[in-house]
Amino acid sequence: MARYTGLEFVGTILSPGKWIHRRVSVWVDSYFYLHDVHEENRALRAELHDLKLEMIPLHKHAQEAIRLRKMMDFSPPAQWTFQGADIIGSQVGPNAVLNSLLINKGAKDGVTPNTPILTPDGVVGRVRQVSPHFSTVLLITDPNSSIPVRGRHSRTNGVLCGQGPRTALLVKHVPQNSPLYESEVLVTSGLAGLFPEGLPVARVDSVDVSDLSLFKNIKAQSMVAIDRLEEVLALHRPPSEPDPNRKISP
Amino acid sequence: MRQNSALRLTLWWFLFTALCIWIHSFISGIDCFGPAVLVLMHLKRYREAIWLTPMWILINEGAGSLAFGSSLLWFAGLILLFLFLCLFLSSSNLLFLFSLSLMAGTLQTGIIALMAALQEITIPFERIVVQGILTALLFPVFWFAMLFAFQRWGRTRHVSV
Numbered sequence: 001m002a003r004y005t006g007l008e009f010v011g012t013i014l015s016p017g018k019w020i021h022r023r024v025s026v027w028v029d030s031y032f033y034l035h036d037v038h039e040e041n042r043a044l045r046a047e048l049h050d051l052k053l054e055m056i057p058l059h060k061h062a063q064e065a066i067r068l069r070k071m072m073d074f075s076p077p078a079q080w081t082f083q084g085a086d087i088i089g090s091q092v093g094p095n096a097v098l099n100s101l102l103i104n105k106g107a108k109d110g111v112t113p114n115t116p117i118l119t120p121d122g123v124v125g126r127v128r129q130v131s132p133h134f135s136t137v138l139l140i141t142d143p144n145s146s147i148p149v150r151g152r153h154s155r156t157n158g159v160l161c162g163q164g165p166r167t168a169l170l171v172k173h174v175p176q177n178s179p180l181y182e183s184e185v186l187v188t189s190g191l192a193g194l195f196p197e198g199l200p201v202a203r204v205d206s207v208d209v210s211d212l213s214l215f216k217n218i219k220a221q222s223m224v225a226i227d228r229l230e231e232v233l234a235l236h237r238p239p240s241e242p243d244p245n246r247k248i249s250p
Numbered sequence: 251m252r253q254n255s256a257l258r259l260t261l262w263w264f265l266f267t268a269l270c271i272w273i274h275s276f277i278s279g280i281d282c283f284g285p286a287v288l289v290l291m292h293l294k295r296y297r298e299a300i301w302l303t304p305m306w307i308l309i310n311e312g313a314g315s316l317a318f319g320s321s322l323l324w325f326a327g328l329i330l331l332f333l334f335l336c337l338f339l340s341s342s343n344l345l346f347l348f349s350l351s352l353m354a355g356t357l358q359t360g361i362i363a364l365m366a367a368l369q370e371i372t373i374p375f376e377r378i379v380v381q382g383i384l385t386a387l388l389f390p391v392f393w394f395a396m397l398f399a400f401q402r403w404g405r406t407r408h409v410s411v
Binding site for chain 1: 275278308309310312321324372385
């Protein structure tokens with residue numbers, strides 16, 4: 001009940017302010033800066049945005065094509081759909097203790113718990129709570145976030161865990177003898193079934209070998225500048241794919 | 251006349267609640283509703299405190315990331331602390347306010363740590379402590395601001411007293 005009233009009320013209160021802020025920003029930008037250059041910039045940025053979006057599946061397909069050429073039973077990736085959402089707040093109130101964002105898309109827009117949230121640069125997090133028109137998103141930087149990932153080139157699997165805002169992410173469970181290189185991009189492995197395979201998540205920052213552990217000590221940086229985000233994309237599962245939230249009857 | 255007053259008072263509380271939500275979105279982890287309930291109790295405006303508290307609990311619970319119950323504990327704890335301190339000091343005493351602020355900060359830290367442990371949620375301990383300190387420091391500020399505001403604007407005799 002609290003989700004359907006409290007979160008809905010908070011979202012409704014915050015939305016008009018954000019809308020006014022955006023309108024005023026657009027007005028000031030349009031009139032006080034070089035109008036033509038600005039318009040051109042906007043068009044180029046939109047084009048870049050679209051190209052980046054197109055590149056995500058292309059990158060995945062290119063890597064897959066090399067590996068799967070020899071295999072007989074190639075199966076095409078499922079067609080997920082994107083939906084834009086505005087960020088209208090972050091942590092609101094004393095109980096908002098997780099690193100999270102508030103977005104203006106909810107259950108009525110098809111958003112469900114665990115819906116992947118990303119930008120053209122990479123994964124931002126996943127939906128945690130949903131009300132009819134708003135949702136909260138658990139960020140990948142939160143210590144409670146764990147995402148199965150693999151190196152884009154090395155294909156080494158690991159689990160990417162958050163350590164808090166403005167702190168490096170940790171890649172856990174990578175054995176000492178597995179290859180994973182600095183600057184390598186980590187993509188979702190799709191093993192947990194929440195995220196589709198091949199979405200960029202983070203870039204490896206440092207790889208240390210520990211004498212005390214069976215696993216490598218790997219730090220990574222998010223591909224997305226989360227502090228500067230204004231819009232995100234919600235990724236909707238194709239109807240043909242099984243929903244990991246579904247209840248299985250005994 | 252009475253209906254107009256009720257409408258005006260409802261509008262006033264709606265605007266106050268909206269302002270508090272905006273403050274919550276700017277200062278992460280802070281709660282304006284807790285001090286507001288205690289100021290209403292201090293002003294002996296129990297009727298408003300009774301109908302506003304459940305609404306504010308719902309808002310805090312809905313926007314929060316902990317399971318239902320944290321706000322309930324927070325508000326119940328604050329009210330108990332207020333009543334407990336009233337046994338020894340007058341609520342208009344400065345020592346009362348500073349003791350209440352300190353206890354509120356400790357209560358906030360305790361509740362979040364407890365709820366996080368019960369729900370197996372990892373929250374860095376420094377984050378919880380900082381939130382408690384912030385609550386204790388801002389409590390007197392909110393108290394005086396609300397005391398001023400409630401006496402000046404949020405007052406309609408026909409309804410509130």
